[in-house]
Amino acid sequence: MRHVLLPHPVLTPVLAVVWLLLVNSLSPGQILLGLLLGWAIPVFTLRFWPEQVTIHKPMTLLRFLGVVLYDILVANITVARLILAGRKHVSPAFVTVPLALRSDLGISLLANTVSLTPGTVSAWLSPDRTRLVVHGLRVDDPDALIAQIKRRYEAPLKEVFEPC
Amino acid sequence: MLEVVLSLLIIIGAVFTFIGSLGLARLGDFYTRLHGPTKATTLGVGSLLIASVLYFSTRGEGLSLHEILVTLFLFITAPVSAHLLSKAALHLRVRSLATPPRDAGDPEGGRPARDRVEESR
Numbered sequence: 001m002r003h004v005l006l007p008h009p010v011l012t013p014v015l016a017v018v019w020l021l022l023v024n025s026l027s028p029g030q031i032l033l034g035l036l037l038g039w040a041i042p043v044f045t046l047r048f049w050p051e052q053v054t055i056h057k058p059m060t061l062l063r064f065l066g067v068v069l070y071d072i073l074v075a076n077i078t079v080a081r082l083i084l085a086g087r088k089h090v091s092p093a094f095v096t097v098p099l100a101l102r103s104d105l106g107i108s109l110l111a112n113t114v115s116l117t118p119g120t121v122s123a124w125l126s127p128d129r130t131r132l133v134v135h136g137l138r139v140d141d142p143d144a145l146i147a148q149i150k151r152r153y154e155a156p157l158k159e160v161f162e163p164c
Numbered sequence: 165m166l167e168v169v170l171s172l173l174i175i176i177g178a179v180f181t182f183i184g185s186l187g188l189a190r191l192g193d194f195y196t197r198l199h200g201p202t203k204a205t206t207l208g209v210g211s212l213l214i215a216s217v218l219y220f221s222t223r224g225e226g227l228s229l230h231e232i233l234v235t236l237f238l239f240i241t242a243p244v245s246a247h248l249l250s251k252a253a254l255h256l257r258v259r260s261l262a263t264p265p266r267d268a269g270d271p272e273g274g275r276p277a278r279d280r281v282e283e284s285r
Binding site for chain 2: 124
């Protein structure tokens with residue numbers, strides 16, 4: 001059964017931290033206000049968040065964040081080099097990634113990650129949410145790209161948000 | 165020493181932001197142009213923000229960390245806008261260097277392309 005008073009236990013501390021960063025202070029009053037907002041906002045916006053979010057393996061999530069940050073760094077350098085090299089070195093292609101993720105949050109996180117990482121932008125999600133169309137800036141081997149996205153990003157997200 | 169680090173970070177940031185915008189002019193079609201602003205700029209803005217954190221934290225007024233929020237919002241919004249732009253482009257069948265999958269951009273998905281053409285006549 002859903003908890004009515006605390007519908008999103010994960011969201012409350014996140015919102016409190018965001019509030020503390022916004023006001024840029026750590027005084028007890030602001031911490032209390034942050035916690036109050038972190039409790040009130042999820043309660044009043046419950047209808048926009050129909051799915052309960054639970055994080056099953058925090059360590060996997062942390063490792064995933066590390067991998068993604070590293071990939072963002074690499075992605076920036078690769079894309080910058082491709083832009084400087086000019087359009088002759090670019091071989092764009094669309095690839096279709098079959099999705100194993102089912103939850104809204106999982107799919108949105110995967111799509112966001114794909115857009116932030118090496119030479120790929122998520123372009124389109126099929127209405128039945130089974131395929132994600134990804135546009136790659138330089139695709140030499142579409143199958144390897146699909147395998148990489150599935151192994152590197154989708155597998156940890158599935159472990160964290162939808163273990164079965 | 166600190167000033168050297170700060171200047172380096174700001175220069176790196178400016179260079180990457182510039183390359184990101186340069187991508188808009190240099191690349192061939194709508195979809196490839198989308199890559200420049202979504203990626204090169206994240207590192208550019210990122211290093212500018214690190215410079216900002218360092219500068220304001222070392223001025224003796226305590227730690228300044230609300231730049232982290234700018235990064236967070238950027239990482240959330242940049243991919244979403246890129247996704248929406250490319251979704252709209254697929255829907256409008258914008259000219260592309262790569263061939264998009266046949267049903268991509270169709271709000272109903274999975275219907276044969278043949279029907280769609282007949283309908284639009």
